[in-house]
Amino acid sequence: MRGLNRVTLIGNLGNVPELQTLEGGVSVAKFSLATTETFKDKNGKARTETEWHSIVLWRSLADLAHNYLQKGSTVYIEGKIKTRNYVDKDGSKRYVTEIIAEQLIMLDKKPGEAL
Numbered sequence: 001m002r003g004l005n006r007v008t009l010i011g012n013l014g015n016v017p018e019l020q021t022l023e024g025g026v027s028v029a030k031f032s033l034a035t036t037e038t039f040k041d042k043n044g045k046a047r048t049e050t051e052w053h054s055i056v057l058w059r060s061l062a063d064l065a066h067n068y069l070q071k072g073s074t075v076y077i078e079g080k081i082k083t084r085n086y087v088d089k090d091g092s093k094r095y096v097t098e099i100i101a102e103q104l105i106m107l108d109k110k111p112g113e114a115l
Contacts (some may be wrong), residue, residue, distance in 0.1 A: 007098065027063050061103075068106060084096055
């Protein structure tokens, strides 16, 4: 049986995209994305929870993000979950879960655009 690894997020950038150019001129950009959910708890009180996601974009998507996105920008991200591991300076194994974006749509309104 085949699996499916698909993530769809709409949220706001927590920081300016950090752009790196790797060997061979390949661009990679990284930023954090906040998704916020509001719901009522068992007592009927409204609660808001924010989840932070690490987003990674490659090549032309990385360049697009670097050139046009800023802290607070609202975006639609579609991609896949990827977990990698490394050994830190203390010798402990660490895990990082990231969203590798395959599609990016900027959702901010243009200045003067009606709601």
